[in-house]
Amino acid sequence: MENSIKITQEELERINSLRTEIAANVESIGRFNIKKHFLVKDLESIDTELFGLLQNSEELDKKEKEIIDEIVGKYGEGQLNFETGEFIKE
Secondary structure, three states, X not given: OOOOOOOOHHHHHHHHHHHHHHHHHHHHHHHHHHHHHHHHHHHHHHHXXXXXXXXXXXXXXXXXXXXXXXXXXXXXXXXXXXXXXXXXXX
């Protein structure tokens, strides 16, 4: 083969070193994409759970308001000591 030229050892080492770096970089990209995928799934799960907790919080607030309205309707406006159950009218 007359058109065949052999590159220098230094050039071969440089290109092979670069190819090794490229392969490592591609592998890192893949690993990070996998980590990202699982983090996104975790965030979706957290969002779902958080949404349920927020809905529950709204229901609890509604129940609290109903009880307070019931107490105010029965005793009038005032302050309630939640530890002793004592109600002081205003």
